[in-house]
Amino acid sequence: MAKVKLMGFELISLLSESKKIVEYLQKTGSVQFENAEDEELIKYKTSGIVSQLEKKYAAVKRAYEILEEKCELKKSFIEKFTDCKEIEYNDYKLLTDKSEELFIKCAEILSYYDEAEKLRSETVRQQMLIDYYTPWVGLDIPMASKRTVTTNIFIGTFKNEYSKEELYELINENSETLDDVEIEIVSKDKMLTCALFMCHHSSSEELDRVLRELGFIIPDKIAAKLPTKAAEDCKKEIENLQKQIDEITAKIKEYGSYYSEIRFLSDYYTAQIDKYTAMENAASTQKAFYVKGYIPATVSEEIKFEIENNYKAQMELYEPDYENENVPVLLKNNSFAAGVEGVTNMYSPPSNKDVDPNPVMSFFYYALFGLMLSDAGYGLLMVIVAIFAKKKLKLKGNMKKTGDMILYCGIATVFWGAMFGGFFGDLIPTVCKTFLGTTEVPSLAIWMDPMTNSIELLLYCFLFGILHLFAGLLIRGYMLIRDKNYLGAICDTLPVMVFVVGFAIVGAGFFTTIPENIKSAGIKILSVGAVLIVLTAGRSSKNILGKLGGGLYGLYNAASGYLGDILSYSRLLALSLVTGVIANVINLLGAMMGNIVLFIIVFIFGHTVNIAINLIGTYVHTGRLQYVEFFSKFYEGSGRTFTPFKINSKFFTIKEENKYG
Amino acid sequence: MDNLGLFLAILGAACAAGFAGVGSAKGVGIVGEAGAGLLSEDPSMFGRVLILQILPGTQGLYGFLIALMVFIKTGVLSGAPVAMTWQQGIAVFAACMPIALVGFFSAIYQGRVAASGVSLIAKKPTELTKGMTMAALVETYAVLALLVSFIAVNNITLG
Numbered sequence: 085m086a087k088v089k090l091m092g093f094e095l096i097s098l099l100s101e102s103k104k105i106v107e108y109l110q111k112t113g114s115v116q117f118e119n120a121e122d123e124e125l126i127k128y129k130t131s132g133i134v135s136q137l138e139k140k141y142a143a144v145k146r147a148y149e150i151l152e153e154k155c156e157l158k159k160s161f162i163e164k165f166t167d168c169k170e171i172e173y174n175d176y177k178l179l180t181d182k183s184e185e186l187f188i189k190c191a192e193i194l195s196y197y198d199e200a201e202k203l204r205s206e207t208v209r210q211q212m213l214i215d216y217y218t219p220w221v222g223l224d225i226p227m228a229s230k231r232t233v234t235t236n237i238f239i240g241t242f243k244n245e246y247s248k249e250e251l252y253e254l255i256n257e258n259s260e261t262l263d264d265v266e267i268e269i270v271s272k273d274k275m276l277t278c279a280l281f282m283c284h285h286s287s288s289e290e291l292d293r294v295l296r297e298l299g300f301i302i303p304d305k306i307a308a309k310l311p312t313k314a315a316e317d318c319k320k321e322i323e324n325l326q327k328q329i330d331e332i333t334a335k336i337k338e339y340g341s342y343y344s345e346i347r348f349l350s351d352y353y354t355a356q357i358d359k360y361t362a363m364e365n366a367a368s369t370q371k372a373f374y375v376k377g378y379i380p381a382t383v384s385e386e387i388k389f390e391i392e393n394n395y396k397a398q399m400e401l402y403e404p405d406y407e408n409e410n411v412p413v414l415l416k417n418n419s420f421a422a423g424v425e426g427v428t429n430m431y432s433p434p435s436n437k438d439v440d441p442n443p444v445m446s447f448f449y450y451a452l453f454g455l456m457l458s459d460a461g462y463g464l465l466m467v468i469v470a471i472f473a474k475k476k477l478k479l480k481g482n483m484k485k486t487g488d489m490i491l492y493c494g495i496a497t498v499f500w501g502a503m504f505g506g507f508f509g510d511l512i513p514t515v516c517k518t519f520l521g522t523t524e525v526p527s528l529a530i531w532m533d534p535m536t537n538s539i540e541l542l543l544y545c546f547l548f549g550i551l552h553l554f555a556g557l558l559i560r561g562y563m564l565i566r567d568k569n570y571l572g573a574i575c576d577t578l579p580v581m582v583f584v585v586g587f588a589i590v591g592a593g594f595f596t597t598i599p600e601n602i603k604s605a606g607i608k609i610l611s612v613g614a615v616l617i618v619l620t621a622g623r624s625s626k627n628i629l630g631k632l633g634g635g636l637y638g639l640y641n642a643a644s645g646y647l648g649d650i651l652s653y654s655r656l657l658a659l660s661l662v663t664g665v666i667a668n669v670i671n672l673l674g675a676m677m678g679n680i681v682l683f684i685i686v687f688i689f690g691h692t693v694n695i696a697i698n699l700i701g702t703y704v705h706t707g708r709l710q711y712v713e714f715f716s717k718f719y720e721g722s723g724r725t726f727t728p729f730k731i732n733s734k735f736f737t738i739k740e741e742n743k744y745g
Numbered sequence: 746m747d748n749l750g751l752f753l754a755i756l757g758a759a760c761a762a763g764f765a766g767v768g769s770a771k772g773v774g775i776v777g778e779a780g781a782g783l784l785s786e787d788p789s790m791f792g793r794v795l796i797l798q799i800l801p802g803t804q805g806l807y808g809f810l811i812a813l814m815v816f817i818k819t820g821v822l823s824g825a826p827v828a829m830t831w832q833q834g835i836a837v838f839a840a841c842m843p844i845a846l847v848g849f850f851s852a853i854y855q856g857r858v859a860a861s862g863v864s865l866i867a868k869k870p871t872e873l874t875k876g877m878t879m880a881a882l883v884e885t886y887a888v889l890a891l892l893v894s895f896i897a898v899n900n901i902t903l904g
Contacts, residue, residue, distance in 0.1 A: 652885065658888045708878055
């Protein structure tokens with residue numbers, strides 16, 4: 085049994101001890117809380133604290149991201165996975181005591197960063213001012229100049245390009261009286277003409293009117309200084325700002341030594357958020373604290389002992405009532421079977437009534453996966469990738485399971501590839517014939533070549549399918565025996581199996597020639613199976629007619645259902661052929677020109693695409709064979725996965741704790 | 746009319762690659778349209794959308810595979826076509842029909858299911874495999890058709 089037995093527990097303690105106890109349970113990482121609802125108890129409300137902690141967590145996360153940016157601590161892809169320190173629980177305790185202090189550091193980093201951001205935006209503003217003054221640097225009086233003793237001065241811009249002559253012309257066209265205007269063009273381009281107009285006081289009103297009509301704009305930002313001076317001042321200001329920014333950046337960099345502690349702090353807040361979220365399940369009176377949940381039986385006594393000895397608390401363990409309680413399910417498998425837990429959970433996690441399908445399924449999953457991909461080269465690549473990921477990336481939890489799945493699928497693919505002689509399609513014969521001049525290359529297949537023996541292999545695929553279905557049926561039988569339904573265990577499995585065996589022998593006769601005596605035996609077995617089904621399938625009915633009707637209906641179901649199920653395994657052959665034939669075509673195309681460089685380019689590109697497409701196809705179709713054909717024989721699902729309350733950390737792990745992570 | 750048999754065989758291969766290819770193009774297109782809508786909201790879903798998008802692409806591959814087998818069988822690929830009667834040509838043509846027809850329609854329907862899968866992962870990003878599995882159920886019939894075409898083409902004797 086790969087299911088771990090769970091015990092229910094109820095825990096009562098003094099309210100003053102509650103926090104310590106919950107922290108201890110979080111450290112053990114082996115209990116799951118259930119909602120403790122009772123009219124006489126007060127429910128814990130922790131959402132306020134949780135949202136506060138979430139804000140703190142966001143601040144801390146930003147602080148270490150700033151440090152990564154400023155101190156150039158960016159991680160490579162591999163480091164992102166391996167970047168996880170192991171620490172002792174005592175060190176964890178020490179660091180948690182420093183949390184307030186560390187949080188102040190984070191706040192300081194953030195305030196420095198905000199200050200630098202403000203200075204940076206001021207720099208941008210100054211830069212814009214410089215751009216603004218640049219067209220005016222030719223002007224030798226301040227832009228704010230309005231008049232001299234006898235003249236008025238207009239300084240401004242047009243949104244077109246004008247030369248001095250054009251402007252004189254325009255003024256003359258628009259006014260008959262203006263004849264004493266002095267014009268100076270400071271700068272001009274297609275979008276902007278900066279110009280200065282000067283005239284006697286007496287005609288200033290007229291000039292003002294004409295200029296307005298021409299679309300002259302007097303700028304709103306004007307400096308009392310010379311434009312060159314103003315631009316220079318801006319430059320100085322920018323330098324000054326940059327110096328301040330550098331100073332602040334240097335200050336932020338000083339915090340670099342706190343980097344790992346600050347990342348630890350972010351994990352600490354995650355743990356705190358989890359803790360208070362879990363405490364929502366608890367309830368209390370004025371003085372007592374109450375919480376209930378589930379705990380693996382293997383550790384329950386030990387934890388009960390620890391709690392009752394170290395705290396003023398009472399922990400009650402009980403056998404869960406599977407009929408009325410929705411007890412979660414905890415699986416514990418070796419890496420071979422655990423690899424496919426993800427596939428099963430995708431369908432639905434096992435319920436308390438189910439047996440854990442993973443140990444049986446894993447074998448078929450890997451075998452069928454390998455048969456469909458069936459290329460030793462592709463399998464080898466999968467194995468290499470999986471081993472690399474396991475070694476280098478220190479995968480944990482579900483990632484580790486996925487890594488195992490890829491590894492075992494890869495091994496199975498290598499096996500079937502060797503059986504069928506596929507190594508990157510027909511790479512070896514192609515290379516031998518095209519580049520080495522060998523004329524005769526013996527078949528590499530240990531067992532058979534699917535291309536030439538497709539019918540034979542198709543029959544074997546049906547045989548594998550029948551074995552897979554029988555495995556499902558046997559699990560069903562086992563479940564019925566477990567529930568002490570011995571009659572059901574025999575009636576639900578044996579007749580169908582006899583029927584299918586007979587059916588298979590007769591069916592095989594359509595595809596290939598089989599000895600006459602075996603054929604007639606097959607017909608006999610088929611008839612016995614059919615009779616057995618008619619006799620047993622309707623047994624739940626009360627009257628004889630109902631029994632007969634149920635029996636015939638059962639026979640029809642068995643015939644159509646199992647026929648469909650078995651034929652469905654023909655996809656094993658089809659997908660295996662697809663991988664092989666496409667791979668061969670890639671090699672063929674590459675070798676067409678007889679050029680080794682061209683061959684390598686086509687080889688790499690073509691096989692990459694082929695692996696990608698076939699991996700997805702194989703993954704999906706293997707899953708389908710488990711879900712539709714295999715699970716329909718025994719599996720119910722819709723269980724609840726046991727999710728222990730623990731310290732979920734990204735950047736460190738506590739040594740030797742989480743036993744049920 | 747010496748080459749009528751060969752013509753029919755190549756017509757069959759063209760139908761297999763052509764119809765299955767058109768169906769796949771349409772199926773992949775349907776998913777792509779749905780996927781682009783999701784990506785405008787959440788570009789990080791690109792990988793998941795891509796997986797759903799290539800699912801209806803396999804029918805085109807199956808058709809291509811059968812066309813290629815016909816070419817190998819008839820010697821078109823090696824440049825020395827075998828002599829065949831028009832009856833044999835019709836037989837090859839008929840052998841190509843399952844994957845041509847089933848490939849065409851199943852790719853389009855699979856595309857629709859995969860496009861619904863896109864809206865499924867838009868709401869529940871973790872349910873990608875359920876969307877994939879549903880789309881794969883449609884593909885079963887293309888796989889069966891491929892098998893029928895494959896066995897037929899493989900077992901016709903020419904020349």
